[in-house]
Amino acid sequence: MVFWSFFFNNTKNEYYKKNNKETLLITELNHNNKILKVYLSFENNINMLELEKLCDTVGWVRRPITKVKIALENSFLIISIFYYNNHKKELIGFARATSDNSFNATIWDVVIHPEFQKKGLGKILMNQLIKELRYHEISTITLFADPQVIKFYTHLGFLMDPDGVKGMFWYPIQN
Amino acid sequence: MVFWSFFFNNTKNEYYKKNNKETLLITELNHNNKILKVYLSFENNINMLELEKLCDTVGWVRRPITKVKIALENSFLIISIFYYNNHKKELIGFARATSDNSFNATIWDVVIHPEFQKKGLGKILMNQLIKELRYHEISTITLFADPQVIKFYTHLGFLMDPDGVKGMFWYPIQN
Numbered sequence: 001m002v003f004w005s006f007f008f009n010n011t012k013n014e015y016y017k018k019n020n021k022e023t024l025l026i027t028e029l030n031h032n033n034k035i036l037k038v039y040l041s042f043e044n045n046i047n048m049l050e051l052e053k054l055c056d057t058v059g060w061v062r063r064p065i066t067k068v069k070i071a072l073e074n075s076f077l078i079i080s081i082f083y084y085n086n087h088k089k090e091l092i093g094f095a096r097a098t099s100d101n102s103f104n105a106t107i108w109d110v111v112i113h114p115e116f117q118k119k120g121l122g123k124i125l126m127n128q129l130i131k132e133l134r135y136h137e138i139s140t141i142t143l144f145a146d147p148q149v150i151k152f153y154t155h156l157g158f159l160m161d162p163d164g165v166k167g168m169f170w171y172p173i174q175n
Numbered sequence: 176m177v178f179w180s181f182f183f184n185n186t187k188n189e190y191y192k193k194n195n196k197e198t199l200l201i202t203e204l205n206h207n208n209k210i211l212k213v214y215l216s217f218e219n220n221i222n223m224l225e226l227e228k229l230c231d232t233v234g235w236v237r238r239p240i241t242k243v244k245i246a247l248e249n250s251f252l253i254i255s256i257f258y259y260n261n262h263k264k265e266l267i268g269f270a271r272a273t274s275d276n277s278f279n280a281t282i283w284d285v286v287i288h289p290e291f292q293k294k295g296l297g298k299i300l301m302n303q304l305i306k307e308l309r310y311h312e313i314s315t316i317t318l319f320a321d322p323q324v325i326k327f328y329t330h331l332g333f334l335m336d337p338d339g340v341k342g343m344f345w346y347p348i349q350n
Contacts, residue, residue: 063278071277076249098275102246103238106273106281106317130345139347142281144317147339158343164322167342168333170305172314 026081026124029116036083038092038121040128044078050091057113076101076136079129081112081121092116093125097133097141105133107143126156144169201256201299204291211258213267213296215303219253225266232288251276251311254304256287256296267291268300272308272316280308282318301331319344 026040048065056062072078081093092113099105107129112122133141144167145153150160161167201215223240231237247253256268267288274280282304287297308316319342320328325335336342 067277071275071279074251074274074276096275098273098279098281099249100246100271100273100283101249102242104246104273104281104283106279108275108279134347141345142319143343145341145343147341150341150343153343156345158345160341160343162344162346165342165344166320166322166325166335167340168318168320168325168328168335169337169340170316170331170333171337172309 027120029083029119031115038081038083038116040079040081040093040124042077042079042132044072044075046072046078046080046094047089047091050089051094054091054094054111054113055109057115058111060111072096074098075108076105077129077132079125079132081125093121095125095129097129099133099136099138101136101138103138104140104142105138107141110143110149122152123156126153130156142167202295204258204294206290213256213258213291215254215256215268215299217252217254217307219247219250221247221253221255221269222264222266225264226269229266229269229286229288230284232290233286235286247271249273250283251280252304252307254300254307256291256300268296270300270304272304274308274311274313276311276313278313279315279317280313282316285318285324297327298331301328305331317342 023039023041023043025037027038029036029038048069051068052062052065075096076099077097079093079095080091082089082091084090093111093116095107095110097105097107107126110122110126112125130141143153143158145158145160154160198214198216198218200212202213204211204213223244226243227237227240250271251274252272254268254270255266257264257266259265268286268291270282270285272280272282282301285297285301287300305316318328318333320333320335329335
């Protein structure tokens with residue numbers, strides 16, 4: 001991950017700030033005997049059908065596209081990872097965060113295409129999302145983790161139930 | 176709680192919709208040998224100093240008012256409970272929710288003035304907040320509960336760690 005190191009770890013916040021809406025080359029991957037240049041972006045012009053396709057690859061229940069569009073419009077940050085296939089963007093990673101733009105953020109819909117998992121992309125995605133939220137001085141970054149990804153988030157520095165604080169859910173099905 | 180029953184439980188959604196930005200009489204309480212009329216509102220014109228004073232009563236760490244103002248401006252819903260003392264609003268309950276306006280909401284800063292706790296106001300506050308979020312078709316309502324209030328939220332229908340989903344936190348202090 002040559003580019004990752006160049007673009008992020010060794011650069012100043014000012015550089016990052018200036019470019020945080022840009023498309024950044026983060027790594028090169030060997031995929032099916034081709035070298036793919038993989039990019040990361042905070043741009044919010046996500047193609048809804050591409051996003052649905054990506055979510056399908058990990059088996060998520062389909063959601064009405066109009067509702068997804070509203071959710072994205074009202075997310076504080078959207079992050080995506082993609083490569084170009086004959087000049088067409090192929091979306092392979094995504095996450096978003098809701099926030100009060102001040103104290104708290106909650107991360108939702110973290111997804112990496114199965115063919116591109118276990119290559120460090122999820123870690124890059126999350127670290128950049130955290131860095132961006134920190135840049136906005138959000139001090140409490142939260143998420144709700146399924147059992148199989150708790151370890152992944154723990155490695156990124158997330159704490160489970162700190163001081164006994166519990167994540168709780170209210171679903172309409174109950175009432 | 177005569178008025179509570181009149182205004183909420185037996186009314187139609189349409190009535191609620193029309194009035195959800197209004198001030199609603201929810202109950203009458205005997206407080207220091209005076210009968211107080213207690214009101215609930217979803218209006219977002221919260222007095223920052225009043226809110227700070229309320230948070231002080233429950234011992235919360237003070238937060239910069241400018242940041243609190245931004246947080247309120249970027250909250251999806253704000254709910255408050257108050258009474259009038261010589262025509263001056265006395266804030267005795269508060270909560271807010273961030274949301275993507277579509278699927279998820281997260282409830283923050285739930286507070287009831289200690290002198291008005293154990294009178295059912297917290298339950299009214301939360302039930303109205305849930306009702307309003309449901310009215311906006313938000314299906315996943317979440318919060319992070321301190322250990323001492325887990326039982327309170329459980330009684331309201333909140334589930335802790337459903338299907339092993341864990342609330343996780345990232346704090347800047349770690350890195």
